[in-house]
Amino acid sequence: MLSAYTRLLVAQIRSQTQYRLSFLADVVSTCLMSLLDIVAVLVLFRVTPALGGFSGRQVLVMAAMALLAFSLSDLLVGNVERLRFYIRTGLFDVVLLRPLSALGQLLVIDFAPRRTGRVVQALVILAVALFLVDIDWSVARVAILVVTPLAGSLIFASIFVAGATVAFWWVESGELANAFTYGGRDFTTYPVSVYSGWFRRLFAYGLGFAFVAYYPALFLLDVPDPLGAPIWLGWGTPVVALLAMTVAACVWRTGVRHYRSTGS
Amino acid sequence: MAIIEAEELRKEFVVWRKVGRLRRQRQVVSAVDGVSLRVEQGETLGYLGPNGAGKSTTLKMFTGVLAPSSGRLRVCGLEPVSRRVQLTRQIGVVFGQRSQLWWDLPLRDSFALLRHVFRIPQAEHAARLAQCRELLGLDEFLDTPVRQLSLGQRMRGELTAALLHGPRVLFLDEPTIGLDVVSKQAVRAFLTQLRDQGEVTVVLTTHDLADIERLCRRLVIIDHGRVVHDGSLEALHARYGSRRRVVVDLDAPWEQVPGLSGAVVEAVEAEGHRVTFSLAEGVTAGHVITQLAGYAALRDISIVEPDIEEVIARLYAASDDARSVASG
Numbered sequence: 001m002l003s004a005y006t007r008l009l010v011a012q013i014r015s016q017t018q019y020r021l022s023f024l025a026d027v028v029s030t031c032l033m034s035l036l037d038i039v040a041v042l043v044l045f046r047v048t049p050a051l052g053g054f055s056g057r058q059v060l061v062m063a064a065m066a067l068l069a070f071s072l073s074d075l076l077v078g079n080v081e082r083l084r085f086y087i088r089t090g091l092f093d094v095v096l097l098r099p100l101s102a103l104g105q106l107l108v109i110d111f112a113p114r115r116t117g118r119v120v121q122a123l124v125i126l127a128v129a130l131f132l133v134d135i136d137w138s139v140a141r142v143a144i145l146v147v148t149p150l151a152g153s154l155i156f157a158s159i160f161v162a163g164a165t166v167a168f169w170w171v172e173s174g175e176l177a178n179a180f181t182y183g184g185r186d187f188t189t190y191p192v193s194v195y196s197g198w199f200r201r202l203f204a205y206g207l208g209f210a211f212v213a214y215y216p217a218l219f220l221l222d223v224p225d226p227l228g229a230p231i232w233l234g235w236g237t238p239v240v241a242l243l244a245m246t247v248a249a250c251v252w253r254t255g256v257r258h259y260r261s262t263g264s
Numbered sequence: 265m266a267i268i269e270a271e272e273l274r275k276e277f278v279v280w281r282k283v284g285r286l287r288r289q290r291q292v293v294s295a296v297d298g299v300s301l302r303v304e305q306g307e308t309l310g311y312l313g314p315n316g317a318g319k320s321t322t323l324k325m326f327t328g329v330l331a332p333s334s335g336r337l338r339v340c341g342l343e344p345v346s347r348r349v350q351l352t353r354q355i356g357v358v359f360g361q362r363s364q365l366w367w368d369l370p371l372r373d374s375f376a377l378l379r380h381v382f383r384i385p386q387a388e389h390a391a392r393l394a395q396c397r398e399l400l401g402l403d404e405f406l407d408t409p410v411r412q413l414s415l416g417q418r419m420r421g422e423l424t425a426a427l428l429h430g431p432r433v434l435f436l437d438e439p440t441i442g443l444d445v446v447s448k449q450a451v452r453a454f455l456t457q458l459r460d461q462g463e464v465t466v467v468l469t470t471h472d473l474a475d476i477e478r479l480c481r482r483l484v485i486i487d488h489g490r491v492v493h494d495g496s497l498e499a500l501h502a503r504y505g506s507r508r509r510v511v512v513d514l515d516a517p518w519e520q521v522p523g524l525s526g527a528v529v530e531a532v533e534a535e536g537h538r539v540t541f542s543l544a545e546g547v548t549a550g551h552v553i554t555q556l557a558g559y560a561a562l563r564d565i566s567i568v569e570p571d572i573e574e575v576i577a578r579l580y581a582a583s584d585d586a587r588s589v590a591s592g
Contacts, residue, residue: 003380004380008377008381011366014368015368090362091362094359094363094364096327096328096329096352097327097328097357097364098352098381099350099352099353099381099382100381101349257331259330260277260330261321261324
């Protein structure tokens with residue numbers, strides 16, 4: 001089973017490298033963008049010493065954990081947004097005519113290896129951030145550091161998938177899903193305590209973004225939540241991820257049943 | 265056992281009609297409106313209808329791409345949408361407008377990939393590919409990237425791709441559309457052979473009536489989402505009273521033959537030197553020609569078979585009339 005997907009993946013990469021120049025341009029531009037991102041983070045923390053009750057260095061840990069979760073999910077499922085194109089052109093028909101999972105195929109046939117660069121970048125920032133703060137290392141803290149980015153990326157992945165699925169009902173959904181995916185990435189870059197009102201409730205708790213980096217980072221740094229949440233919430237990320245994936249899977253299944261194809 | 269069973273199959277789409285500048289009105293359109301059909305193993309079925317009649321929609325429901333709005337459907341004993349993955353192994357599909365091949369890779373690589381995607385045993389795959397290579401003449405462009413193939417070459421590749429996993433049913437949506445004469449013939453000859461082997465059930469939609477005449481013993485015609493004819497080509501002609509014709513060229517201008525039986529004069533042309541007779545049902549051309557030969561010197565004779573396009577045009581007109589009577 002795995003081998004079928006692997007071979008589709010290899011075929012996709014081979015197809016991409018058919019257009020060598022464009023592939024090269026992609027890689028170079030991605031590297032440049034990553035560099036700019038790092039500069040932006042550094043500039044931000046030179047001008048703002050504290051944010052939402054946290055020191056700049058502590059915020060950097062949160063931001064780096066969130067960035068790692070996001071870039072992992074972007075690498076693995078970010079291309080699901082191409083679903084719109086498959087629906088509009090009717091090419092989704094072909095996907096449904098193969099004995100493989102439709103979602104699995106979509107992820108593989110548009111896999112963009114150049115996005116690995118962003119994962120590496122996030123790892124570097126996280127390493128630097130962890131070096132800059134004092135952490136009382138324990139087995140629990142190492143475990144949470146490993147588990148959180150993985151589970152967090154599943155939360156982002158669920159939102160990527162659920163967001164893309166909207167195209168089954170509304171093909172011209174455009175960049176609507178991005179409000180939640182890229183919006184979520186930006187939200188998780190800062191501590192939840194800097195937001196307020198319905199906005200915080202929706203993004204932090206409704207969509208579960210507080211669990212991507214905020215609560216686990218509090219546990220890692222051994223800092224109490226200014227909003228009064230218990231410290232053990234840092235372990236909630238996998239649970240929230242499981243919930244998010246269940247919802248996303250239901251939305252996806254319903255979406256496929258609503259697929260209308262195109263004429264002829 | 266029937267390989268396709270459809271009962272009262274329906275597919276409705278909701279469309280939003282623009283009324284005024286911003287307001288839109290919800291409207292339900294039935295693309296397929298109660299189709300019942302049984303197709304037996306080994307049959308070759310032509311599925312015909314004007315644009316927008318619901319041909320492709322039906323085919324997409326048969327293949328598990330679209331979920332029916334209501335009705336019962338079994339293909340190879342499976343409910344297509346909920347058992348989609350199992351069904352894909354039993355059916356082969358060629359949708360003329362959507363390629364299942366890998367655009368940027370050589371044709372050969374697409375076939376190799378499909379072997380892994382469908383988990384086809386190596387020996388089976390090799391045998392089927394060898395057969396298709398020979399019958400469809402694939403060898404000259406096997407190493408060409410698919411995007412550089414001509415339409416005819418690509419269609420031959422698509423047919424091969426649809427058959428590599430040994431499907432029980434082959435669905436073809438407009439397999440000859442846009443093809444040149446040579447490719448059309450190659451595709452038809454291949455499908456004829458497939459039909460004669462009798463292992464694969466073939467369901468094909470087409471606009472090209474020559475496809476139907478060459479390939480299909482059974483013809484299903486739909487219009488406005490409903491079946492308006494299901495039967496053989498001959499049954500269609502019988503039902504709509506299409507006649508064979510005899511055209512004779514005469515030495516002397518035509519004069520009425522007294523007591524001519526089994527035929528009526530349909531047209532007199534070329535100052536009476538050419539006359540077209542239409543034959544009554546069950547009357548042979550020989551019967552009429554013998555009678556004519558007794559009265560006039562015949563220079564040339566030709567027999568014209570009934571024109572299927574004409575019959576079908578008449579059929580659509582009849583079904584439109586019935587609709588306007590019913591709704592009016």
